[in-house]
Each structure stands twice: as C-alpha cells, then as structure tokens.
Amino acid sequence: MPSEPAKKAPAAGLEYCELCRHHHDLGRRHRYGRNHRDKLGAALTRFRSKLSDLRRALLHGSPSSQPPRSRLWCPFCSIDLVDLDDRSACSNAIYHLASGEHLKGVKDFLRKHGGGMDQVDSLRISEDEVAKWEKGCKSLRTGAKTGTEELIGPSLGPMKDIQNESTCDNSDTFARTNIPSFSNTASYVVMPLQNPTNGAYHPISTECHGAFGSGNASYSAPYGTVGLPITAWGSAETHKQQGVLSTNCFHGTGPEMNGHQPTIPGNGPRPLISFAAHVQQSHSGGNLSCGPKANVHTGAPPPWLKANEHDSNNLLLRSCGAPGKGKSRKLNPKRVGAAWAERRRAEMEMQKRGEFVPETSDSSWLPNFGGVWQSGTRKESKKDFEKTLKLHDKKSNHELSLEIKPYISKRMVNAISQSLFHI
Amino acid sequence: MGSALLPTLRQKREVDAAIRDTLDKVLVLRFGRADDAACLHLDDILAKSSWDISKFASVALVDMDSEEIQVYIDYFDITLVPATIFFFNAHHMKMDSGTPDHTKWIGSFSSKQDFIDVVEAIFRGAMKGKLIVSCPLPPERIPRFQLLFKDV
Numbered sequence: 001m002p003s004e005p006a007k008k009a010p011a012a013g014l015e016y017c018e019l020c021r022h023h024h025d026l027g028r029r030h031r032y033g034r035n036h037r038d039k040l041g042a043a044l045t046r047f048r049s050k051l052s053d054l055r056r057a058l059l060h061g062s063p064s065s066q067p068p069r070s071r072l073w074c075p076f077c078s079i080d081l082v083d084l085d086d087r088s089a090c091s092n093a094i095y096h097l098a099s100g101e102h103l104k105g106v107k108d109f110l111r112k113h114g115g116g117m118d119q120v121d122s123l124r125i126s127e128d129e130v131a132k133w134e135k136g137c138k139s140l141r142t143g144a145k146t147g148t149e150e151l152i153g154p155s156l157g158p159m160k161d162i163q164n165e166s167t168c169d170n171s172d173t174f175a176r177t178n179i180p181s182f183s184n185t186a187s188y189v190v191m192p193l194q195n196p197t198n199g200a201y202h203p204i205s206t207e208c209h210g211a212f213g214s215g216n217a218s219y220s221a222p223y224g225t226v227g228l229p230i231t232a233w234g235s236a237e238t239h240k241q242q243g244v245l246s247t248n249c250f251h252g253t254g255p256e257m258n259g260h261q262p263t264i265p266g267n268g269p270r271p272l273i274s275f276a277a278h279v280q281q282s283h284s285g286g287n288l289s290c291g292p293k294a295n296v297h298t299g300a301p302p303p304w305l306k307a308n309e310h311d312s313n314n315l316l317l318r319s320c321g322a323p324g325k326g327k328s329r330k331l332n333p334k335r336v337g338a339a340w341a342e343r344r345r346a347e348m349e350m351q352k353r354g355e356f357v358p359e360t361s362d363s364s365w366l367p368n369f370g371g372v373w374q375s376g377t378r379k380e381s382k383k384d385f386e387k388t389l390k391l392h393d394k395k396s397n398h399e400l401s402l403e404i405k406p407y408i409s410k411r412m413v414n415a416i417s418q419s420l421f422h423i
Numbered sequence: 424m425g426s427a428l429l430p431t432l433r434q435k436r437e438v439d440a441a442i443r444d445t446l447d448k449v450l451v452l453r454f455g456r457a458d459d460a461a462c463l464h465l466d467d468i469l470a471k472s473s474w475d476i477s478k479f480a481s482v483a484l485v486d487m488d489s490e491e492i493q494v495y496i497d498y499f500d501i502t503l504v505p506a507t508i509f510f511f512n513a514h515h516m517k518m519d520s521g522t523p524d525h526t527k528w529i530g531s532f533s534s535k536q537d538f539i540d541v542v543e544a545i546f547r548g549a550m551k552g553k554l555i556v557s558c559p560l561p562p563e564r565i566p567r568f569q570l571l572f573k574d575v
C-alpha cells in the first residue's frame with residue numbers, strides 16, 4: 001500500500017488581512033476573492049473622497065460639502081494626519097501626501113492588496129499641486145504683511161468669513177469689520193477694493209492697512225466689488241442671502257454677522273446707517289468728492305444710462321405713437337400681403353395726417369383673386385377677366401347690328417363673274 | 424337680429440374699401456340675399472361669431488342683388504348662394520375643403536365653432552404666407568354641392 005500521501009505541508013501560516021479584518025491561509029489567492037476586492041475598493045474610494053475634500057479645501061479654497069476634517073488617517077503609511085484646519089499643521093499633511101514615503105506606502109499597499117498600480121496618482125498629491133499651494137501660501141503671507149484682509153487660499157467652512165479673517169497685524173480689529181472682500185487669489189493685478197476710493201482707485205496693497213485703521217469719518221463699503229449690488233449695503237435681508245457665500249460676497253452687518261461685530265481700533269463700530277448713507281450718496285451722485293474718473297468704483301451711472309436720460313422723455317412719445325407700426329413689426333414679414341399691408345398702412349397714415357395721397361384705386365380696381373377655373377397666375381386670370389369686362393362693355397356700348405349675310409363660295413363668285421364677263 | 428351688427432355692403436366702392444382697409448385681419452365677405460333661408464342661417468352664425476373673432480377677423484355682408492356688386496359676382500364666379508369669400512391683406516384666400524370650389528365657402532356652417540375654426544385656419548395660414556389652407560372641419564360638416572362648368 002502506498003504510503004499515504006504526505007500530509008500537506010503545514011499551512012504557510014495564517015495571515016491577517018487588514019482590509020477584511022480576518023485571518024486566512026490562502027496566501028496571495030486571498031487578494032482575488034470577491035470580498036477582499038470589494039473591501040479594497042471601498043477603502044480606496046473612502047480615502048479618495050477624503051483626499052479630494054482636503055485637496056479642494058486646501059488648494060483651491062472652496063468649501064467642501066462636508067464639515068471640515070480635523071484629522072485624516074493615511075492607511076498606506078498608517079499615519080494619522082491631525083489638525084487639518086490649522087494652516088501650519090495641514091502643511092504636514094500636504095507634504096506627507098506628496099512625499100516619497102507616502103508614494104512608497106501606496107505602492108506597497110496596492111501590491112499587497114492587489115489594487116492596480118494605475119491608481120497611485122489618485123491617492124496622493126502631486127508636486128504641481130504642492131507648488132501651487134506653496135505659492136498661495138507665500139502670497140498670503142506677503143499679503144498678510146501688508147495688511148490685506150483677504151484670506152488667500154482655501155478656508156474650511158462656508159461661514160468662516162475668510163474675507164473677514166485677516167492675517168495682517170491688526171487682525172483682531174480688522175477681522176470682523178464690515179469690509180466686503182473677496183477671497184483673493186494670489187494675483188495682485190486684480191484686487192478688490194477694500195476702502196473707499198472716492199473716485200481715485202488705489203491698489204489694495206498700499207491702502208488696505210490705512211483704510212481700516214484710519215479715522216475716516218464714515219466707513220463705507222467699497223463699491224467696486226464686481227457683480228454685487230451696492231444696494232445690498234445696509235440691508236439685512238440681502239445680507240441673509242449673501243451671507244451664505246463664503247467667498248466673493250459682501251458681509252455687511254446683517255444679523256448673522258452679529259458675532260463678528262467690528263472693533264476698529266480707534267473707531268467705534270460703525271452704524272449701518274452711515275454706511276448706507278455714504279454708499280447711497282456715492283451711488284446716486286457718482287460725482288462725489290470726486291476723483292478724476294467717474295467709473296464703476298465711484299458708483300457713477302454707466303454711460304448708456306446717461307445717454308438714455310435724454311431719450312427717456314422721447315421714449316414715452318415713441319411708445320405711444322404709431323401703435324400700428326409696432327404691430328406690423330411684430331408680425332411675420334412673410335405673411336400674405338405683407339408688402340401690401342405696409343404700403344396701405346403708410347397711405348392711411350398719410351391720409352390721416354391730411355397729406356395728399358395719390359389715388360391708387362379707381363372704380364375698376366379688383367382684388368387679387370384666384371379664379372375657380374384658374375389656369376395661370378392670379379394676375380393672368382385678373383387680366384383675362386378685365387379683358388372680357390372691357391369687351392362686354394364695348395359690345396354693350398357700340399350699337400353693332402350683326403348683318404347676316406349668306407355664304408358665297410369662291411366657285412359661285414367665279415361663276416357669277418364669268419357670267420357677267422360673257423354678257 | 425344678427426345682421427344688424429354686421430355691415431351690409433351694396434356698392435362696389437364699399438366692398439373695395441373693406442378689402443383694402445382691412446389690414447392683417449381676415450375679411451369674411453358673405454355674398455347672399457337677406458331673404459334666403461340659408462343666408463339667414465349663415466348670417467346668424469356670422470353675427471354671433473363676429474365678436475369672438477374680432478381680433479383677427481372682420482365680417483361683412485354683401486348684397487348680391489345690388490347692381491354694382493354684379494362685377495364682383497362675375498369676378499368671383501358666384502353662382503350658388505350663400506357664398507363666403509375670405510381675404511387677407513387684399514389677397515384672396517382659398518380653402519381646400521374637399522369641394523370642387525376652393526375659392527369660396529358655399530352654404531352655411533353647422534355651428535358657430537365651425538365657422539370660428541375655419542376663420543382661424545385661414546388666419547394661421549395667411550400669417551404663414553400660405554394662399555391656400557386645408558379645411559379643419561370633418562367632411563360630414565362641409566356642405567356639398569355640384570359645380571357646373573359653363574352650365575355643362
């Protein structure tokens with residue numbers, strides 16, 4: 001009897017799979033099981049969504065739909081990345097996610113658990129993004145030094161009022177002002193106005209600091225903010241609507257801003273009325289205290305409205321006058337008899353005005369009519385009818401007596417002529 | 424009673440004026456006689472519908488017995504009574520209702536709504552630039568007649 005086949009070599013040892021959270025002795029075959037693949041996919045998807053939130057929030061500055069994360073667990077490197085909302089700490093997270101160690105960890109993880117290597121890039125932050133982020137941070141830092149209030153870079157949380165958060169020296173005092181601001185990008189070329197220009201526009205970098213801390217008599221909103229109505233100023237209702245936006249919105253002293261009441265150094269909190277009054281004044285006049293230019297920033301009315309002021313009186317007259325003309329303009333120009341209708345309408349208007357209109361119709365005028373037994377065009381049938389009408393008239397007018405003569409053939413004529421000749 | 428609301432035209436210049444001065448509206452000319460039963464029925468329907476269609480059509484009655492109107496009777500080749508002819512901006516509008524004569528509507532309408540539908544179809548076609556339109560009514564509601572060519 002053959003010996004029993006050698007017992008199977010003892011199992012290669014039980015392995016623990018972190019994803020499936022159980023031990024197995026399948027070795028590498030475990031990676032291809034359905035459960036494992038499902039769990040791997042879920043884990044990677046979860047991490048990707050967290051990473052994309054982080055990426056969006058930190059690098060692009062837009063708020064995420066979910067509440068901000070304070071920590072992120074990197075499953076590839078088994079590292080807990082904490083304090084993501086703290087600007088100084090989240091740099092560690094970004095640098096880690098862009099680092100070579102993380103890349104190695106991701107590759108090892110995928111190799112171990114069987115995911116495809118093409119997913120590596122989606123599980124880390126690239127160098128380009130890090131460079132962009134660093135640039136943003138730099139500009140924020142330099143912007144902060146000059147006292148800009150903008151928060152460059154992302155801010156976690158929709159209502160965090162990143163526009164009011166200031167990194168300048170007077171941060172406490174500036175942070176909760178009524179200053180509307182944009183979340184600025186790292187561009188100096190287009191900067192939102194932070195202070196009233198009074199007709200003269202100055203770059204923010206030079207004036208930002210002074211604008212808030214100055215003892216300006218009235219603190220007014222910069223009206224140069226593009227795209228937002230100045231009438232929103234001083235209006236609590238509109239603030240409610242606008243307060244939802246974390247970027248690019250005015251923040252006035254709406255009810256939701258009560259927690260952020262300004263404490264401008266040297267100046268008390270500004271009453272809303274003064275802002276509104278100042279803005280209204282500037283908005284209506286457009287010429288106040290003026291600077292050389294009347295433009296959007298000064299609240300001047302646009303040139304086309306100025307031009308139309310003169311025409312506004314005439315517009316009423318125009319709208320009232322000639323309603324028929326307006327009607328014809330709306331009508332389809334290809335409708336039947338459109339040209340005729342226009343011509344006739346003009347003639348009727350001339351007649352109304354008392355002008356001489358050449359008589360175009362006479363007693364013989366006939367409309368365009370397609371005959372019952374029509375063979376050609378309507379004009380032809382009309383002409384035929386007019387001919388028959390004329391003929392009928394001629395016949396009725398002339399007293400024509402029809403002489404009925406006998407028929408004489410040529411032979412008879414010849415015979416008669418010969419007979420006469422012979423005679 | 425309805426005819427009191429509708430103008431009756433007895434002279435050629437009146438008919439000319441109606442055709443020339445009705446702009447961007449359908450002009451409905453009924454050629455008939457006041458003492459004809461079918462004409463009276465048609466006149467009643469026209470009078471009742473005239474207000475409803477006043478925004479896009481106007482209606483007028485033409486007395487066939489008038490001397491000056493004979494030229495129009497010859498021109499339009501009206502032999503059967505009543506005959507309704509449609510114009511739009513001084514252009515004659517034809518309607519293909521399955522009858523031998525597309526140039527006019529012979530006879531009366533079975534209801535007010537039928538007449539309104541016909542006028543609406545003509546108006547819509549005219550606004551689109553069509554000189555001939557299809558009749559929206561079903562064949563059973565269209566009066567039938569025979570047309571003779573030169574009494575043959």
